[in-house]
Structures are given as structure tokens and as C-alpha cells.
Amino acid sequence: MIQSIVLSGVAIGSIYALIGITYNVMFSASRVFSFTAGTLGMIGGVLGSLFIARMGMPVAAGLLLALVGGAVLGIVTEIVAVRPVLRSLDQHLYVLSTLALALMVQQFVAIEWGTDARPFPRLLPTARTDFDQQFWLPMLACIVVIVGLELLYRYTLVGRAFLAIAEDNFAARALGLPERGLRIASFALAGAIGTLAGFAGGELLLAFFGNAPMLTFYGFIPVALGGMGNNRGAVVAGLLLGLFQQTANFLIGGIFASVAVFTVFILVLLMRPEGLAGVTAQRRV
Amino acid sequence: MDTQAAQLRSSRAGASGLGATGGVLPFLALLAVGAALPLFVGGYWGLIATRACIYWVLVSGLNLVVGFAGQIAIGWVALLALGAYTASVLTAGTAVPELSPYLALVIAAAVGAVFGLIVGLPALRLRTFYFAITTLGFATIVNQVALAWQSVTGGGVGVAGPIFPDPFSSKWGFYYFCFGLAAICTWMTANIAASRFGRALTAIRDAEVAAEACGIAKPALLTAVFLFSGAVAGIAGALFASLQSYITPDAFPLDLSILFFIAVLIGGRGSILGPLLGTILLTALPEFAAPLVAWSTFLYAVLLLVIVLAIPGGIAEILDFKNRRPLESHRAIVPQPDLLPGLIGTPTDGGALTLEQVALSFGGVQAIDGLDLEIRPGQVHGLIGPNGSGKTTTLNVISGYYLQQRGAVRLNGTVLRALARNRRAHMRIARTFQTPRIVGSASVLQNVMIGGTIDGKGTFVESLLSLPRHHRDEVMLHDTATLALAAVGLERLGGVRADRLQHSELRFIEIARALMLRPAYLLLDEPAAGLSAEEIKRLGALLVAIAQAGTGVLVVEHHPDLIFDICHHVTVLNLGKKLAAGTPTEIRSHPEVVNAYLGG
Numbered sequence: 001m002i003q004s005i006v007l008s009g010v011a012i013g014s015i016y017a018l019i020g021i022t023y024n025v026m027f028s029a030s031r032v033f034s035f036t037a038g039t040l041g042m043i044g045g046v047l048g049s050l051f052i053a054r055m056g057m058p059v060a061a062g063l064l065l066a067l068v069g070g071a072v073l074g075i076v077t078e079i080v081a082v083r084p085v086l087r088s089l090d091q092h093l094y095v096l097s098t099l100a101l102a103l104m105v106q107q108f109v110a111i112e113w114g115t116d117a118r119p120f121p122r123l124l125p126t127a128r129t130d131f132d133q134q135f136w137l138p139m140l141a142c143i144v145v146i147v148g149l150e151l152l153y154r155y156t157l158v159g160r161a162f163l164a165i166a167e168d169n170f171a172a173r174a175l176g177l178p179e180r181g182l183r184i185a186s187f188a189l190a191g192a193i194g195t196l197a198g199f200a201g202g203e204l205l206l207a208f209f210g211n212a213p214m215l216t217f218y219g220f221i222p223v224a225l226g227g228m229g230n231n232r233g234a235v236v237a238g239l240l241l242g243l244f245q246q247t248a249n250f251l252i253g254g255i256f257a258s259v260a261v262f263t264v265f266i267l268v269l270l271m272r273p274e275g276l277a278g279v280t281a282q283r284r285v
Numbered sequence: 286m287d288t289q290a291a292q293l294r295s296s297r298a299g300a301s302g303l304g305a306t307g308g309v310l311p312f313l314a315l316l317a318v319g320a321a322l323p324l325f326v327g328g329y330w331g332l333i334a335t336r337a338c339i340y341w342v343l344v345s346g347l348n349l350v351v352g353f354a355g356q357i358a359i360g361w362v363a364l365l366a367l368g369a370y371t372a373s374v375l376t377a378g379t380a381v382p383e384l385s386p387y388l389a390l391v392i393a394a395a396v397g398a399v400f401g402l403i404v405g406l407p408a409l410r411l412r413t414f415y416f417a418i419t420t421l422g423f424a425t426i427v428n429q430v431a432l433a434w435q436s437v438t439g440g441g442v443g444v445a446g447p448i449f450p451d452p453f454s455s456k457w458g459f460y461y462f463c464f465g466l467a468a469i470c471t472w473m474t475a476n477i478a479a480s481r482f483g484r485a486l487t488a489i490r491d492a493e494v495a496a497e498a499c500g501i502a503k504p505a506l507l508t509a510v511f512l513f514s515g516a517v518a519g520i521a522g523a524l525f526a527s528l529q530s531y532i533t534p535d536a537f538p539l540d541l542s543i544l545f546f547i548a549v550l551i552g553g554r555g556s557i558l559g560p561l562l563g564t565i566l567l568t569a570l571p572e573f574a575a576p577l578v579a580w581s582t583f584l585y586a587v588l589l590l591v592i593v594l595a596i597p598g599g600i601a602e603i604l605d606f607k608n609r610r611p612l613e614s615h616r617a618i619v620p621q622p623d624l625l626p627g628l629i630g631t632p633t634d635g636g637a638l639t640l641e642q643v644a645l646s647f648g649g650v651q652a653i654d655g656l657d658l659e660i661r662p663g664q665v666h667g668l669i670g671p672n673g674s675g676k677t678t679t680l681n682v683i684s685g686y687y688l689q690q691r692g693a694v695r696l697n698g699t700v701l702r703a704l705a706r707n708r709r710a711h712m713r714i715a716r717t718f719q720t721p722r723i724v725g726s727a728s729v730l731q732n733v734m735i736g737g738t739i740d741g742k743g744t745f746v747e748s749l750l751s752l753p754r755h756h757r758d759e760v761m762l763h764d765t766a767t768l769a770l771a772a773v774g775l776e777r778l779g780g781v782r783a784d785r786l787q788h789s790e791l792r793f794i795e796i797a798r799a800l801m802l803r804p805a806y807l808l809l810d811e812p813a814a815g816l817s818a819e820e821i822k823r824l825g826a827l828l829v830a831i832a833q834a835g836t837g838v839l840v841v842e843h844h845p846d847l848i849f850d851i852c853h854h855v856t857v858l859n860l861g862k863k864l865a866a867g868t869p870t871e872i873r874s875h876p877e878v879v880n881a882y883l884g885g
Contacts, residue, residue, distance in 0.1 A: 033414040084594050092413040095357050096550065096593045099417070103543060103586035111579055213539060217422045224415060255433035262426050266407060266419060273410045 003130065005246045011135040011204060013242020014142035015041070018197035019219025020226065020234035021145060022190045026077075028166035028229050029186030030086065032094040035102040036077045038216025040070050040191055042209060043105070044198020045120055046113055049207035053121040066199050067192045074191020077101060078184050102212065110209040117210070120202030134203035141200035145193055146235060162186060166229060218245075221265050227274070311558055312471065319464050323457050330572075331460050335528055337568040338463035343521035344548050344564045345470040345557075346401075346514035351546060352554040353483055354510055355490030356408045357417040360424030362542035364515055366431060367400050368393040368522020369446070369532050370438055376447035380437045386447040386527070393523040394516040401515015402508060409504055424542055431534040443533035446526030463524050470517055473749045475557045477513075480748035480755060481734070481741045481762060482506060487555050487724045488735045495722035498684060499798070500710025500739040509745040540582040544568075547589045553601025555726050562600050598726070608782045618793055620774040620823055622830030628768050629803050629834040636697035637661045638714070638806050638837060643682055643692035644861075652678040654861040655692070660806060662837045665828055667848040667869075669841075670858035671882055676841040677719060679858075680808050683839075684709050684716050696806075710739055715799035716808040721791035723798075725784030729775060732783050732794055733766040736801030740765075762801075769797040773827065788815045796827070806837045813844045825851045845883060849873060857882060 022037045047069050051062035081097040124133050152159035164172040165182050173179045198205065198215070205211050221241050226233025241261070248257035322334055343365055350358050374380050375389040384392075404423050408416045431438045438444060448454060453462040477483045488496035489503055496503070526532050548567050552559030571581040592599055640658040644651070653675040660666045668676050681687045683694055685706040694701045696712055709716075715736070723732050741762065743754035770776045773793040778786065783794065792812055799807055809828070813821045821844060829851050832838045842848050848855060849869040857864040857878050864882075865875045872878055 081590070091597075092357070093593050093597070095414050095417055097590055099359065100586045100590035100593065104583055104590070107580070107583035107586060111583070213421060213425060217418060217425060220418050224418075253433075255429045258426050258429055262422050265422070269415065269419075270407060270410050273415070 001250070005250050006243065007131065007135045008204075009243035009246035010239060011138045011201070011242070012246065013239035014138040015197050015201040015205070015215070015238075016218050016222055016241050017142055017235045017238025018138075018145060018193060018200075019215050020222030020238050021149070021231050022194035022197065023220060023223045024229050024231055024234055025149075025186055025190040025193060026074075026082075027223075028162065029183045030078075030082055031089060031169070032082050032086070032098070033220075033223075034077055034082065034094070034098040035216055036073070036081070036098055036105070037190075037194055038214065038219055039102045039105050039212045040073060040194025041198035041201075041205075041215040041219065042109065042212035043070060043073060044195035044200075045202045045205055045207040045211060046109055046198075046209070047195065048199045048202050049118055049120050050113070052123075053119065059121075059123050063199060066195050070191040070193075070195025071188040072191065073105070074187040074189070074194075075184055077191070078187035082183075082187070083180075102216070106209055106212045109212075113207070113209060115209060117206040117208035120205075120207050122203065138197070138201045138204070141196050142235065145196065146231070149231060158182075158185070218261075221261075224265070224269055312475075315561070316468060319468075322460070328456055331456055332528075333569060333572055335456075335460045335463050337565050338460070338467040339521050339524045339528060340545065340548070340568055341467045341561060341564045342463070342470050342524065343518045344545050344560055345467075345474045346517035347545055348549050348552070348557065348560045349474060349477060349483075349486065349510050350405065350514050351549045352552070352556065352560060353478065353486035353490065354408075354507060355487075355554070356405070356507075357413055358405070358408075358420045359417050359546050360404070360420035360422070360539075360542055361514075361518060361545050362537050362539065363404065363420075363424040363427040364397050364401055364518035365522040365525060365541070366427050366534075366537040368397045368519030369526035369529075369537070370431060370444070370522075371396045371519065372447045372523030373444045373526045373532055374437055377444050379439075379444070386449050386523075389447055390520060390523045393519040395519070397519020397522065398512045398516040401511045401513075401518060405507065405511030405515070408507060408511075421539075424539060428534050428537060431537075439533075441533060441535075443531055443536075446528070446530050446532055447523060448530075449527060459527065463528075466520065466524070471557065471561060472751075476751045476755070477745075477748055478555075478557055479759070480743075481738045481758060482509070482745055482748055484724075484727065484731055484735050485738050486510065487727055488738075490554070491724045491726070492722040494686070495718065495795075495798075496735070497706040498710065498716050498718075499736050499802070500707045501735075502707050506745075513745075513749070540585075543582060543585055543589075547585045547592075551588060551592055551599050553599025556599070556601030558604070559599050559601030605782075607780075608785065612778075612781060612785060616778070616787075616790070618774040618790060618820060618823060620793075620827040620830075621772055622827055624768055624772040625800075625830050625834045628765070628772055628800055629831070629836055638683070638839075639695045640679070640683070641693050641695065643679070643689045643694065645678060645682060645687055645689045651861050653682070653689070653858075656858070656861070656863060658856060660837045660839050661854075662805065663832055663835050664853040665832045665838045665840060665851050667840050667842060667852035667855040668858065669843070669845065669848055669855065669882065670864070673860075674858040675861040676858055677810055678861075680716065680810055680839070680841055683808060684714065710802055713802055713805035714808070715802040715804035715806070717792070717795040717799055717810055717812060719810040719814070721788070721795050723783050723791055723794055725782070727783055728780050729783050729786065729794055730763070730766055730770060730779035733769055733797045733801060734762045736769075736798035737762045737765055739802075765801060766797070769800045772800065773797045774823070789817065789820050792816065793824075800831070804836050806839065807831060808839045808841075810841050811843060812840065813842055813847050821847055 019037050019041050022040055023033060026034050044066055047066035048062055051057045051065050052059060081101040085093040085097050153163055161177050161182055164177060222234040222238035226237035245257055245261050248260045347361050350356050371393040372389040375384045375392060376386050404420055407419050432440055452458045485501045485506055529536055544567050548563040549560045552563035571578045638660040640656055643653055643656045645653045670676055682689050685704050688703045741758040743758050748755040770779055773796050775793055813824055825847050828838055852869055855869055855872045856866045859881050865872055865878050
């Protein structure tokens with residue numbers, strides 16, 4: 001029993017962590033939290049099911065196309081919902097514009113794909129075991145993304161430029177960094193990561209339009225608790241969230257488990273609004 | 286002086302709450318159309334109209350949360366569901382003994398109020414996106430609980446809604462019941478909008494720091510708003526359940542929440558009429574074309590995006606004809622200092638505002654380093670120094686935005702509590718800001734009235750019901766604000782939207798707002814920045830007159846001429862330390878000051 005709680009907890013937690021990283025990558029480039037983070041995860045599942053199960057593509061091609069689709073959606077987010085409101089960041093219009101875009105995508109999927117949860121194909125032709133691909137694929141995706149981002153940030157020029165923008169946007173621009181180009185690239189990257197989360201977790205979450213608000217909410221918890229823009233914090237908090245949720249699921253039943261998660265989330269946030277790892281910044285007057 | 290003041294206390298504009306939000310006529314027209322509706326349309330449209338009324342009962346309360354207080358609450362459907370299930374379960378007689386539908390309606394309102402508070406209170410600590418996400422999470426969870434708690438809610442099978450007895454059991458009878466409640470909600474929220482509470486909410490939304498400096502207590506105000514908003518949402522839920530006659534968790538999709546939220550934004554923030562029209566529009570829209578029904582939420586989302594990107598003011602801004610008239614282009618600000626004694630009242634005797642050895646550093650930067658300062662009533666005290674010398678930081682320590690690491694700030698010998706910003710206003714310490722912080726969408730007069738919020742006597746409920754004390758408060762605030770505007774020389778612009786004014790005029794609005802507190806001490810952060818030479822001269826005369834009326838004035842400035850002209854005492858800061866202090870004549874010839882700051 002404990003084994004299955006841990007397995008599914010870590011698997012679900014990996015998906016939450018990946019959505020958290022999606023939030024973070026967009027936030028670092030633009031100081032904007034986007035409601036489309038969970039939508040990207042949902043799209044990953046739907047596109048995967050569409051390309052592989054319905055259209056019969058090979059898994060690799062389906063994955064590639066899904067990632068491209070996510071990257072395109074990321075870029076669209078930047079152009080439609082983020083760039084126009086960046087000038088007045090203090091008015092927080094991005095909350096509304098990204099919400100509008102997320103809803104549009106979600107509704108489009110609901111109408112064109114249907115409102116029922118559809119099955120996601122098994123990606124590898126192996127028999128079901130206890131340590132099944134539906135559990136280890138999300139974990140693998142999470143590891144790949146973390147390692148990939150770390151390599152990107154450490155060893156490539158583009159990665160360092162990302163860090164520079166995240167650290168101090170104005171200074172980075174003054175140094176001549178192509179801020180807009182880097183922002184678009186970040187949103188494309190975030191789009192691919194979010195889609196990968198939904199794709200790798202497809203067997204667990206299915207191809208379902210309702211995953212969008214669910215992932216938007218549960219994926220934000222790692223960000224809020226791990227600290228804004230802090231990917232390591234997001235991974236730790238995401239895994240803890242997955243384990244906590246699955247344990248509560250087992251102990252008190254599914255529905256009241258989500259009540260428990262929500263309550264704990266609110267209480268922790270109220271006690272430490274800056275996140276468990278964050279520091280308070282004094283407001284400028 | 287008294288005659289002048291009396292002349293200014295002219296008749297009050299916009300006596301009723303509805304009048305203050307864009308004229309009472311559109312509301313009367315809607316009332317007439319709504320009351321006569323059964324004469325024009327058939328039963329199906331009666332159903333749509335009933336639904337619009339029910340939605341508006343909820344949206345009217347949400348409007349105070351989203352449109353006025355600026356809190357992004359997107360999960361309000363959860364409260365509709367709670368009210369609906371409460372009323373249904375109480376009248377169904379399955380889980381508990383059967384109750385009268387009216388009693389169930391009242392209990393649904395109470396449950397809604399309690400949960401409105403629970404969902405809303407995180408807003409005190411969490412901002413924007415965080416708060417939006419918590420309301421979204423709450424909505425998801427209420428739906429899941431409704432599905433799972435089968436013994437009470439009937440789970441996926443559902444439960445029958447309450448049926449109201451005659452005369453409200455017929456279709457049109459129930460319509461009039463909902464219509465009446467919707468009209469009452471319109472009236473109540475319009476009363477709040479036109480009260481000091483409504484203005485305080487917009488101040489929290491657009492200029493939170495200034496709201497704190499005016500003594501507005503955000504927790505108490507938001508608590509009242511969330512209770513009210515939750516209660517009307519609970520009532521709306523009970524009515525909704527009755528209209529549906531049978532409810533399942535599927536009756537409360539997140540789409541509905543989005544409809545409520547978007548109705549407010551399409552209507553325009555800070556308006557009552559706009560969101561009312563928005564609600565009617567969104568409820569009726571899918572009925573005009575059958576194929577639209579499936580796409581309705583998609584279209585709402587598109588509308589939201591268009592509104593946010595193209596017309597952030599919503600319908601209300603489109604309907605605001607008054608503020609399209611061009612303003613007079615050559616406007617002079619002519620203060621009338623002789624009005625000040627009547628405004629500020631009796632001078633305080635003795636005492637002083639003192640800083641003792643105050644020190645504060647940000648990381649490695651020592652912003653203030655052991656500063657002593659004494660501000661006396663009736664005197665103008667100048668604080669000058671190069672950029673980064675700690676002037677504004679000093680002001681922020683006095684008004685409670687920063688917490689000093691050493692030393693104390695005392696008022697008449699009593700230590701001022703650190704970080705209790707809104708308590709400063711109760712001690713009659715007022716301030717202005719380096720960048721004027723005003724509510725752009727409110728009129729100039731309303732902005733000034735915000736400064737007097739703490740002097741109102743009536744409660745939130747009294748304003749809601751438009752009781753006598755509410756009217757006395759409004760008359761008092763209106764008259765004082767008119768006087769304050771005249772004193773700073775802006776009385777002719779009282780009715781204009783504040784964001785249409787020039788920068789220099791905004792500075793004088795801030796001073797008028799600060800004067801509403803009848804300040805014992807007035808702290809000004811670079812009041813002359815961006816003013817013309819002529820305006821600086823008038824500002825100087827105004828500040829001298831304010832001091833003569835008994836107020837202690839502290840001016841942080843970069844214009845040496847102004848400082849030397851009006852100050853009784855000048856302190857020069859450099860790198861957080863006092864470089865020199867004394868009378869303007871002493872400072873002007875102080876060798877180190879000339880060296881470091883003034884230039885020789």
C-alpha cells in the first residue's frame with residue numbers, strides 16, 4: 001500500500017512540479033504569472049491522444065508535434081496576453097488577459113475535442129508492472145527538464161541571458177540583450193515544458209479539458225510554496241504536494257483529500273505569503 | 286472667511302447613492318422596463334429575465350469585491366452553489382427537518398456570508414494572482430464536495446430546489462420576487478458606492494499606500510464587503526435553485542463564475558450601472574442565436590480579452606459623456622490660504638514630533654544613520670540633501686512604512702507604534718507622496734473626500750441602508766472637501782475625473798486630501814517637483830499658511846529657494862547623517878552644506 005502511495009504521489013508530484021516550472025520560466029522572463037500554465041499541461045494530454053491514438057502517429061512524432069504545439073501556444077500567450085499589458089505591470093491586467101486566453105483554449109478544446117475524458121495511449125509496448133511507465137514517465141520527464149534547464153542556464157549563452165533577464169530586466173536591456181526575443185524564447189520553452197508534463201502524465205490524467213483549471217491550481221502550489229521563480233523549490237514542493245495528496249487520498253478519501261490540500265495550502269500561504277523558502281521584500285513607497 | 290466658507294458650502298450634488306454613479310435616470314428606466322416586462326414578452330423571456338435578476342443579485346455583491354476593491358475573485362460560483370445547496374437541503378426535508386423556504390433563504394444568506402468571508406480573507410495577505418488562484422481552488426473544491434457528500438447533497442443525482450409559496454409560485458410571481466431583490470441590491474450597492482466606504486475601496490484598489498496614510502483600515506473594510514458579497518451570493522444561490530427546480534453539481538460549472546466576473550469587468554470597474562448592463566447583456570447574449578450557446582463561454586473569454594486590451598474602463602467609460610468635454614486649457618491654481626483656519630481648526634498646543642537616534646539600513650546601505658529631528662507645531666521644517674541622503678526614508682519611518690532598526694519616533698513624548706500605518710492618520714499625521722497617489726477614475730472631489738474617511742461616524746450597514754448618519758457623514762465630508770479644494774485652489778475642477786488633470790494639479794489634490802485630516806503634522810515629499818516657478822511660489826505661500834494655522838509641516842525638497850523662503854528650520858542630510866541644522870540663513874552660509882549640496 002505504502003509503495004503505491006509513494007509511486008503515485010511522486011508521479012503526480014512530478015507533474016505538479018513541471019507545471020510549477022512552467023509558471024516559473026514564464027515568470028522569470030516577464031514578471032507575469034500566466035493562467036495558461038495548466039492549460040499547457042491539459043493540451044499535452046489532448047495533443048498526445050490526438051496524434052498517437054486517433055491519428056496513429058509513432059510515439060516520437062506525436063511527442064515532437066505536441067511539444068511544438070505547446071511552444072506555439074506559449075508564443076501566442078506572449079504576443080496576445082502578455083506583451084500588451086507589460087507596460088502597466090502594476091495594474092495586474094495580465095491576470096485577466098492570461099485568464100481570458102486560458103479560457104479560450106480550454107473552451108475550444110471542450111467543443112472540438114469533447115467534454116469527456118478520453119484515454120491516453122500507452123507510450124511503450126511493455127506489460128503493466130508495479131513500477132509502471134505511467135508512474136516513471138512523469139518522473140523521468142521531471143528529471144530531464146531539471147537537468148536540461150540546469151545545463152542550459154549554466155553552460156549556454158542563451159541560458160545566461162535568461163538568468164540575466166530574470167535577475168534584472170532593466171540592467172539586462174541596458175547591456176543590449178534582446179529582451180523581447182528572449183521573452184518569446186522563454187514562453188516557447190515554458191510551452192514545451194508544460195506540454196511535456198501533460199504528455200508524460202497522460203496515462204494518469206487522461207486527455208481531458210477539465211485538467212486545465214485543476215493543473216493551473218495544483219501547479220501553482222509548488223510555485224507559491226517553493227518561492228516565485230525558484231525551480232528547485234518548485235520541485236521539492238511539487239513532490240511533497242503529490243505525496244501529501246495521495247496519502248490524504250488513501251487515508252480520508254479522494255474528495256476530502258482535496259479539501260485537506262486546499263486548507264493546508266491556504267494556511268501555509270497565510271503564514272508565509274512569500275513561500276517557504278522566500279524572503280520578504282519591503283514595499284517601495 | 287466665514288462668509289466665503291459658507292458660500293462654498295453650497296447645495297450637495299448627487300444626494301442619492303444612485304445619482305452619484307452616472308445619474309439616476311438609467312436605473313429608473315430599467316426599473317420601469319423590468320416592472321412592465323410581462324406586458325411585452327412571453328414566458329421563455331420571463332425565464333431569462335428571472336435568471337438575469339438572480340445573476341445580478343450575486344454580481345452586485347461581487348462588483349464591490351472586484352470592481353471597487355479590485356480583488357480578483359474568479360471563483361464566486363462556489364458561493365452560489367453553497368447558497369443553492371443550503372436552501373435546497375433545508376427545504377427538501379431529507380437530511381434535516383423541513384424548513385420554510387423564506388427561513389431557508391435567510392440561512393442561505395448567512396452561510397454565504399460566512400463562506401464569503403472565508404474565501405475573501407486571504408485577500409488581506411495574498412495579492413492578485415495568488416488570491417485569484419485561491420478562489421479558483423475554492424470553486425473546484427466546493428463542486429467536488431457537492432458531488433461526494435451524497436447523504437446531504439444527493440451527489441450526482443442532485444436535490445430538489447426550494448419552492449416559494451404563493452404569490453411567488455407562478456413564473457411571473459417568482460420573477461417579481463427576484464426582480465424586487467435585484468432592485469434592492471442595486472440600491473444598496475449604489476449607496477455603498479457613493480459612501481466613504483465605496484471611496485475607500487477604490488482607494489485600496491488604485492492607491493493602497495495612500496489609503497493607509499488616510500487611515501483606512503483594509504481588514505475591517507474588506508471583512509464587511511466580503512460578508513455582504515457572500516450574503517447576496519447565498520441569496521442568489523437559493524433563488525437559482527428554485528428557478529432550476531432541481532440542482533446537481535453540474536449546475537455550477539466554472540463557466541458561470543467566469544460569466545459573473547466578466548460581467549463586472551465589461552461593465553467597468555467602480556461603476557454600478559455598467560456591471561448591471563453587463564450582467565443583462567451576458568445573460569441574454571446566447572439567446573439571440575442558438576449556435577452561440579455552445580460557444581458562449583468562449584465568447585465571454587474573447588470579450589474579456591478585448592475589454593482588458595482595448596477598453597479597460599468597460600461600458601461605464603463608454604457611457605461617461607460628462608468627462609469627454611474638454612477642460613479649460615489655461616488653468617491657474619490659485620490657493621486661498623485664508624480658508625485654512627476654518628479647515629484645520631484650533632492649533633494644537635505644545636508637543637512635537639521627534640526622531641531620536643533613528644537608524645535604518647537596507648542590506649549594506651545605511652539609509653539613515655542616527656538621525657535626530659524635531660518638528661514643532663506651527664513651523665515649517667525643511668529636510669534637504671543630495672539624492673540618496675535618506676530624506677524620503679525618514680518620511681517613511683515617520684509614517685510607518687519602514688521599521689527603523691534603532692531609535693524611536695515620538696509624538697508629544699509617546700513612542701509611535703512601528704509599522705502601524707493607518708494609525709498615523711488617527712494621530713493627525715498626514716502626508717503626500719513623491720509620485721502623487723490618487724484614484725484616477727474618481728472625481729477630484731471624491732479623491733479629496735477619501736482623506737476624511739476616518740471622520741465619518743456611520744457604519745457600513747448604515748451606509749448600505751442609507752440611514753441618517755450616512756447622510757450626515759456625506760454632507761460633512763462633501764463640505765469639508767469642497768473647502769479643502771478651494772483652499773488649495775482647485776475648486777473649479779471638483780467634478781472632473783482626477784486622471785485628466787495635470788501633474789501639478791495632482792500635487793495640490795494630495796495636499797487637499799491631507800488637509801482633510803485637520804493635520805497636526807503634515808509631511809510633504811517633494812511637493813514642488815514638476816511645478817512651474819509661479820506654482821512653486823503659490824505652494825510656498827500655502828505651506829506657510831498651513832503652518833500658521835497651527836500644523837507642523839515637514840517638507841522634503843530639492844528646490845533650495847523654496848526651502849529657504851518658507852522654512853523656520855532646515856536640516857541637511859548627507860549619506861543618512863545630519864550634515865547641518867539651523868535657520869535658513871545659517872544653512873545658506875554653512876561651508877560644508879555649500880560644498881556638498883548647494884554648490885558655491
